[in-house]
Amino acid sequence: MPSEVVDPASVGFDPQRLAQVKTHFAKYVDDGRLPGFQVLVSRKGQVAYRESYGKRDIENDLPIEDDTVFRIYSMTKPITSVAAMMLYEEGAFELTDAVSDYIPAYADLKVLTGGSSLKPVTRPAATKMRISHLLNHTSGLTYGFHHVHTQDELYRQAGFEWGVPPGSTAEKIADAYAQLPLRFDPGTKWNYSVSTDVLGRLVEVVSGQTLAEFFQQRIFGPLGMKDSSFAVRGDLGDRLAALYIPNPADGTAVRNDAFGDAVRGEVTFFSGGGGLISTTEDYHRFTQMLLRGGELDGVRLLGNRTIRYMATNSLPGDQDLAQVGIPLDAETIYDGMGFGLGFSVLKDPVAYGTLSSKGEFGWGGAASTAFWVDPAEELTVVFMTQLLPSSYHPIRTQLKQLVYSALID
Structure with missing residues (x-):
């Protein structure tokens, strides 16, 4: 069952302002740029906003639902990084x-x-x-x-x-x-x-385990991430959203089964960088663990000092990506953004050019999915859709300006 949604005002949001998230991104769906989307905003451990709009499968007229499964691609990376740091905490290696x-x-x-x-x-x-x-x-x-x-x-x-x-x-x-x-x-x-x-x-x-075994036994099982996997199993295939790419002529979303169906076949390579499928609710649980310093519902994966260390900029000389990064279309703006151990880490919101908080950390996936964790505001956000590549629309920065401008406490 999805997490209960509380009154947004009880956790510091203006409900009308927060509703602009749907109003804004519905335009992307209505004019064909996105097939659909799902967004979940949580503050102080409470879900303040959950919205689904559009289709998980346009051609078969299937809506996005609470249990829709998405290819999260590079949002696999933070999970792999957590796995590595769990072993680090056990003394298995030094960084x-x-x-x-x-x-x-x-x-x-x-x-x-x-x-x-x-x-x-x-x-x-x-x-x-x-x-x-x-x-x-x-x-x-x-x-x-x-x-x-x-x-x-x-x-x-x-x-x-x-x-x-x-x-x-x-x-x-x-x-x-x-x-x-x-x-x-x-x-x-x-x-x-x-x-x-x-x-x-x-x-x-x-x-001594495959990455799939480690994830299931040490992360997914303990956190209750029941729909996260490297491969389609059970009814995940029935709930899996179709994958789309932009039509070069007009930017409308065009189905791409040649690429999207790769996850439906036999998986022999467990890609720590981009192999997972998951749901908004599952990834929300992962972000809550991060926000709470490595623990959720009595299950601790990491110590809180380890989470803080991972969410600290570790680039050479404490520089940002604009100073030491190779220019390319990555999952984030470079200006004002550092990188920790598995996440981007915001050093300077002004240089970044978008409403946010210093110390916010997160990442995104190739199909335009995204998440972030903001310890200063006790805020987590998960956004799911299935449009490849992620650099085609400014979804992530627009989502931030909409979410942060709805905070009023």
């Missing part, structure tokens, strides 16, 4: 440990210095890749779908753009990434990347 101590393929890394994708020029990496570099995307790895650098092209040539070759495993994929050159020496810059997929493999090595 300064070399990745090669656990995945030997990372012992002799190369950095790309020039040349072309056919004849790349490299040099030995000047620094070791450490576990902390995987958590905060300063590893030097990349994504093939970036299309901004020769390194990205090398990933595509190896079969890594929006996915991995059929039949891949986390072990094979992590080892394959190690054979490709880095963009920079680990720990020196930030580049959104497959780092969390490698981190997921590290969780497997250290725990």
